[in-house]
Amino acid sequence: MIAAGSTIAVVLAIVVLVPLAPGWEAVQRSFFNGEVFAATFPGLLNAFMLDVAIFLWCAPAIALLGLLIALCRDVRSPALFPLRMFGALYTDIFRGLPVILVIYLVGFGVPGLGLPRPWNSPYIWGSLALILVYAAYVAEVIRSGIDSIHQSQRSAAASLGLSEGDTMRFVVLPQAVRNVAPANMNLFIALQKDVALLSFIGPVEIFRQAGVYKSLMANFTPYVGAALIFLAITIPATRYADYLLHKQRRRQR
Amino acid sequence: MRLLATTGAVLCMTATGALADAHGQCAADKTLEDGVLTIATGNPAFYPWVLNDAPESGQGFEAAVAYAIAAEMGFEADAVTWVRTSFDEAIQPGPKNFDFNMQQYSITPEREQMVDFSLPYYTSAMAVLTTEAVVEAGAEPTLDSLRGLLWGADANTTAVPMLTEIVGPERNPMLYGDNVDVTAAMQAGQIDAALFDLPTALYLSAVVVEGGTILGQFPPDRSENPDQFGLLMEEGNPLRDCVNAAITTLTESGRLAEIEAEWLQGATGVPVIQ
Numbered sequence: 001m002i003a004a005g006s007t008i009a010v011v012l013a014i015v016v017l018v019p020l021a022p023g024w025e026a027v028q029r030s031f032f033n034g035e036v037f038a039a040t041f042p043g044l045l046n047a048f049m050l051d052v053a054i055f056l057w058c059a060p061a062i063a064l065l066g067l068l069i070a071l072c073r074d075v076r077s078p079a080l081f082p083l084r085m086f087g088a089l090y091t092d093i094f095r096g097l098p099v100i101l102v103i104y105l106v107g108f109g110v111p112g113l114g115l116p117r118p119w120n121s122p123y124i125w126g127s128l129a130l131i132l133v134y135a136a137y138v139a140e141v142i143r144s145g146i147d148s149i150h151q152s153q154r155s156a157a158a159s160l161g162l163s164e165g166d167t168m169r170f171v172v173l174p175q176a177v178r179n180v181a182p183a184n185m186n187l188f189i190a191l192q193k194d195v196a197l198l199s200f201i202g203p204v205e206i207f208r209q210a211g212v213y214k215s216l217m218a219n220f221t222p223y224v225g226a227a228l229i230f231l232a233i234t235i236p237a238t239r240y241a242d243y244l245l246h247k248q249r250r251r252q253r
Numbered sequence: 254m255r256l257l258a259t260t261g262a263v264l265c266m267t268a269t270g271a272l273a274d275a276h277g278q279c280a281a282d283k284t285l286e287d288g289v290l291t292i293a294t295g296n297p298a299f300y301p302w303v304l305n306d307a308p309e310s311g312q313g314f315e316a317a318v319a320y321a322i323a324a325e326m327g328f329e330a331d332a333v334t335w336v337r338t339s340f341d342e343a344i345q346p347g348p349k350n351f352d353f354n355m356q357q358y359s360i361t362p363e364r365e366q367m368v369d370f371s372l373p374y375y376t377s378a379m380a381v382l383t384t385e386a387v388v389e390a391g392a393e394p395t396l397d398s399l400r401g402l403l404w405g406a407d408a409n410t411t412a413v414p415m416l417t418e419i420v421g422p423e424r425n426p427m428l429y430g431d432n433v434d435v436t437a438a439m440q441a442g443q444i445d446a447a448l449f450d451l452p453t454a455l456y457l458s459a460v461v462v463e464g465g466t467i468l469g470q471f472p473p474d475r476s477e478n479p480d481q482f483g484l485l486m487e488e489g490n491p492l493r494d495c496v497n498a499a500i501t502t503l504t505e506s507g508r509l510a511e512i513e514a515e516w517l518q519g520a521t522g523v524p525v526i527q
Contacts, residue, residue: 026346030367108434111441120442122427202427202438208408212428215409218344218364 029219036221040213044225047209051195054127054205058195059188061131066138071168073143087139094136100197103129107201126198134191141183145176182248185241189234206230279495280326284352290328292319293351296337299432300456301516302357308335314452314516315355318374321508322484325499340409343485344368352492353484357450359411360483369493370483372500374509377480379415380454380523381468383446384439392445394469394526396420403427405435405444411480412448419471420448436461450480452517469526 018024072087094102106129111120118124149172157167199208206226213222285291294315297306304312311320311330323333336351343354344367353371360370381399383392392398399420406412408428416426427444429435435447439462449457451470458465473479486493503509 023347030344030346108437108441111443112437115442117442122438122443199428200430200434202405202429202443204408204425204428208428212408212413214344215340216361216363216411216414218367220341220345 031220031224033219033221036213036217036219037225040210040217040222041225043213044206044209044222044229047204047206048226048229050203050205051192054123054130054195054198054203055192058127058130058134058191061127062134062138062191063184065131065135066142069135069139070142070146073139074146074168076164091136091139094133095140097133099130099133099194100200102133103197103201105129106132107198122198122202126201126203130191130194130198134187134194137187138184141180141187142176144183145180146172148179149175179248182241182245185237185244189237189241192234192237193230279498280328280492283490283492283495285350288328288332290323290326290333291336291350291352292323292333293336293338293343293349293354293356295356296339298337298356299453300460301452301518312516314375314512315357317512317516318503318509319355321503321512322374322496322499325502326495349487352490353486353496355484357410357453357482358485360481361411361478367488369486369488369490371486371493371496372504373481373483374500374503375482375513376473377450377452377482378470378472378523379412379419379448379480380451380470381446381526382439382449382454382458382462383466383468384462385464385466387445388466388468392468394524396526399446399468399526402445403443405429405438405447407432407435407447407449410449412450415471415480416448432457432461436465439465451523455518455523467523469524471526 019028021027069087069090072083073091075081075083103126107122107126110125111122153171153175154167157171158164162170196205196207199205199211204212206229210222210226214220280290281287292308294303294308298308298313298315300313302313302315304310304316308316308319311317320330320333323330338351338354340356343349343351343356343358344364357377358364358370360373364370381394383402387402392402396419400423402422403424404416404420404422404426406416406426406428408430413426413428416422427438429438432449432453435444436457438444439447446468454467458467473481484496486496500509
């Protein structure tokens with residue numbers, strides 16, 4: 001009851017006070033223009049399909065590469081030490097670089113080597129840049145999941161006669177991946193937003209389309225439209241991640 | 254006789270003085286800072302509009318036009334200061350940090366609902382920038398041939414709707430944040446051709462793009478809405494009438510055409526697209 005009351009008070013204050021600001025009318029015309037919104041929203045929705053498509057083909061590749069890198073970092077045989085080093089170097093480099101920089105360098109740089117069409121497409125190299133960066137984050141998350149499985153489980157598996165590979169596959173990974181599912185979910189929500197960065201190297205996805213409308217109409221409303229479309233996807237996804245986390249905590253108790 | 258000449262000279266001087274006064278009065282109390290005209294340009298400002306990214310030198314077409322307009326309005330060259338803004342800063346609501354903004358803004362009715370434009374100071378042809386390799390592969394200055402190319406453009410320009418309206422490419426064009434990215438994509442072979450205003454296209458083909466060439470142009474009189482550049486001002490800026498008066502004087506006296514001939518290469522020799 002008190003919570004509802006204070007919420008209503010805060011909302012009322014915002015709704016009443018903000019329009020009293022002297023610049024409100026100008027801001028409203030430039031950011032919340034109904035006419036511009038109606039004219040541009042269908043085009044934005046259409047452009048968003050490209051974001052979804054890029055996300056859909058990047059996500060599985062990221063999961064796979066992230067898992068491989070995580071496994072690289074966990075190899076224990078001395079002969080395979082170079083793999084371990086590669087894993088560490090990889091995560092250090094790609095977690096340390098801004099996504100947009102990798103997209104620029106890979107998206108313009110690699111095709112500049114003289115690849116023929118269609119192999120120089122910005123879709124291919126831009127997606128690869130996203131995959132490289134996000135795989136580094138996913139790898140770290142999975143590695144922390146692997147580390148969270150107690151050494152005694154590996155010993156138990158070994159005493160049952162399981163090989164090291166089988167131990168990883170049937171004992172460690174299933175628990176590890178489940179433990180870090182909420183953290184990975186958060187990464188994929190971030191990925192959904194970062195897909196928009198591909199627009200810098202050419203593809204006309206929602207962010208770029210909004211920019212075109214903004215430029216043609218000298219009005220920022222299309223950005224607000226794009227923001228709403230993003231929220232429509234990311235809020236439910238975030239809630240779902242929270243739910244997973246909650247469920248996991250209950251299970252562990 | 255001598256008396257007559259002196260009287261004439263005095264009269265003449267008084268008249269000029271009055272004229273200058275009239276202009277000065279027009280702009281009085283209407284600028285951001287009294288007695289100073291603040292002009293905005295891009296960051297960086299591109300050739301051939303501004304040379305060496307130094308508008309203070311008055312070199313380059315837009316820099317020269319800016320000082321000519323300032324002089325018409327009664328501002329000495331040292332009473333002009335320059336600031337830099339992006340496109341988004343120029344259109345954001347709220348007070349501006351410039352009296353007018355000059356960076357090849359095309360005048361469109363949609364933009365005019367949000368900001369004010371002066372009378373046009375330049376009407377641009379649109380030109381097709383491409384590379385020798387694409388021409389060798391068979392690209393021709395005909396609409397049929399152009400439709401089959403993979404197009405690029407600067408997303409912040411009116412080249413985007415023109416591309417759709419005039420050329421109507423078969424595949425969706427790629428759009429970029431600025432000239433530099435468009436030429437990078439062209440160099441990487443990701444696009445065949447890009448649409449720019451003619452002076453920019455001439456510069457990019459000659460200096461920036463390796464093996465760059467101009468395939469052809471759409472002269473301004475060919476399109477229904479020719480690309481006209483105007484000075485951008487905050488909506489309702491009272492200075493607009495003074496600026497417009499200055500531009501009208503410069504246009505009628507032929508001074509604007511002189512500046513254009515001095516700084517912008519002629520379009521002759523660039524084939525017209527059929």
